[in-house]
Amino acid sequence: MISWPNLVSQLFNGLALGALLALISSGLTIIYGTLGVLNLAHGAMFMIGGYAGFVAYQYTESFIIAVIAGSLFVMLLGVVMERVIIRHFYHRPHEDQLLVTFGLGICFVELVRLIFSSQSQLVPPPALFQGITNLGFMFYPTYRLAVVGIVAVALGALFIVLYRTRLGMIVRAGIEDSVMVDSLGINVYRVFMVVFGIGAMAAGFAGIVNAPVVSLTPGVGDDILVQTFVVVVIGGVGSFPGAILGGLIAGEIISVTSMFNPGYAYVMLFAAMTLVLVVRPHGLLGVQGRE
């Protein structure tokens, strides 16, 4: 049944999953916070990051290049998507934004399915992180430990961009009041494009980093998207720290519950979300008035 090594190992799994969810959710939440658009294609972005990296890996056999290629490709895709389609939806109702991004997500998934078939693809972890590590009290796959580190670095980078640069200042101001930012003479639309690119890249990066942990399938982003929603509801929409806190909570809930019965993982996740909605309807770190 429950043994200590097992529990600790699950806690580590939860940490890895939570860090990933935190990164993906940060992307979703800064896009929503700044642009006011909930990107239902965000899960597809995660999936495409994995596949783009997979293709790069096929050609170069370098994991580093795969990560860079995957992230950049998704960022580019995000920028194009914002320029061509999303831009025309800023002044349309939320429902329309949801519908169009939902449709785009399906197009992406089906396109990938067409090109790569539904079969799962493998991206091996980089040589440096292969095998297992002896943590003294238990053995743990090295790459999963590395994921925590890699994602932490990425979150740190995102933090620096958001909190220590001029762009980040504009983005955070835009989350508060984008009309005001616009009237201050800042070209909000260009900022929107950049933010959409960065947000998409966060998902794409997570997608390729996660690829060696799970096998790649076209549907890999669907579950992640749902989990991301829960993270954002728990943490509070538009809040970067909320996404991180929510991600870690959700990751641990899924992992620890899975130890007892995987079937209840979502039930517990949902129970946590309901609890937050009842106690703090705007999320743990959310701000009132954002819908």
Place this chain on the structure above:
Amino acid sequence: MLKQRPFLIETLTAIGLIAAPFVLPHLGFAPNTVNRILVWGLFGLGFDILFGFTGLLSFGQSAFYGTGGFVAAYLLTRAGFSNVLGALIIGMIAAAATGYLIGLIALRRTGIYFAMITVAIAEVFFFVEFNPLSDFTGGENGLPGVPTPSFNLGFTTIHFTNGWSLYQFIALCYFVGVIIALRIVRSPVGAIFSAIRDNPLRATAVGHNIHGYKLTAFVIAAAYAGFAGGLLGVLQAFMPPDAFTFDTSGQLVMQTAIGGRGTLFGPLVGATVWLFLQDFLQSALGLGAAWKLVLGVVFVVLVCFLRGGIVGGLVDLYGLVSGKRARKAAETEQQAEIETPQQAPPAPMQAKEVAHPAYSGPILKATGLTKRYGGLVANSDIDFSVNQGELRGIIGPNGAGKSTFFKMLTCEIAPTSGQIVFEGRDITGLKVTEVCQLGLTKSYQVNQLFTGLTIRQNLTIAALAELRGKFRLDLFRKLSGVKGLTEQVAHTLALVNLTRRADTPVSELAYGEKRRLEIGLALATSPRLLLLDEPLAGMSPRERVETVKLLKSIARGRTMIIIDHDMDSLFELVERVTVLQEGKVLLDGTPEEIRTNAAVQEAYLGGVHGEIAA
């Protein structure tokens, strides 16, 4: 969109359903495909009431489809229940009950939160069905052996087996579903649904408990979903576990958007397109798995360029074609208008009966009213009292806290401290809906109209709140069956001088007309105390004169408090004026006293801080 000719749509639906088995085989539709389309169409009827009419986009309808389906299938296959229709209805009730519980949670938030929560909930149902409840649901095997319905009529037994025979049963279910949905949409509740879609804030302010109505729409959608889910099992003789998947919810959303939201028949059309394309692209064109990509692209293009979907597009097209005729009719009508002399102004509408006839103190009394936003004090320690039948003006420089004061009086925002008493009753801490129901409402500084509806529909929604109370489930009553509604709407129309424009959509109105409708919305709730926040703002001098005349006429038999910057008009209108400055009452007096008061002049023209307020 839905024409008001009696039973036209019902008749056309019946004809279509009867004709389908004779026509569709020639178009290459297999009976099984038609049955599936009808099940999706029935599923979509409820979803369209939720999404198209009430504006709540749920991505979690699979939860109710699956619940209804599995409850019905379990009863029929495992529990020894033999009445198919009975099982379907029990499944529907189970789904509706589930919908009620889920709605309590999901409807705590709106907009994207609502969408995200519904997704998460549906996913939970999927996992629960597969794991903890797999003993009941068969897990990934589903429940095979769902029987088809048969009815023993005594002398003979009708058994609907499969194909076109089963079609008769499913078509009948669909037909009943359409009739019920039409009744709901045309009922007072249906009118309020569209008010919630267009402007939830105003729907609340005119006195509707919108949370209750949203929950109603959610439960209706869940009930339809549950029944359709049961039919799916009957149709396939097997209850498939994938009824619970997110794909089911997604397909429903896409079909509704493709067919046209807010049309009731959109989901049916969308399902037809979907299933036809699926067959056509897969087999005829040999596209294999790529069919879904094609559908996805079609969907995105439709959302981008044809917001109303296929049915909406057809309605627009019909409007273009028949536009010529309509314009001609309009011209003759205009001529007729020129010929008839202007009608005499209507008598003022009576305000609501006074709740406590014995009460004779001031109609409104606020004491020590204070509102703080963090360190900013918007209102501080305001004492304010208005007598029955009084006409009071409030003036003050911008930022004096006038609108905040109004918002506290109508309970849109709660005061930090202080007390508000309306007709002897403490209303501090009540909700804006309840306060409106008591007979106190306001017209907004910035227009808050139901922009997608006509003037008549706008006023109907406001009048319904007064005539029906804040929540009532008269789902099957016709709008025309609400006593006094037609009169009240007609009267308000005449009062704000919009009778001739009654059936014009709000989006086509001139600014002055919108402003009058804004006042009309408040008036249609028959308030005894009416607050007007800058009714003259943005009007031309001529419109101002007319509006002042309008305000004078509605003031008879009513108490009103008016904020405005146009002092000449205001002083002409009101009996007393209260001056607010920096969140405090500066002065209180007759217009003459105010006009000549040195402190007021100073407040307006500067002096204290040496700045000129606009």
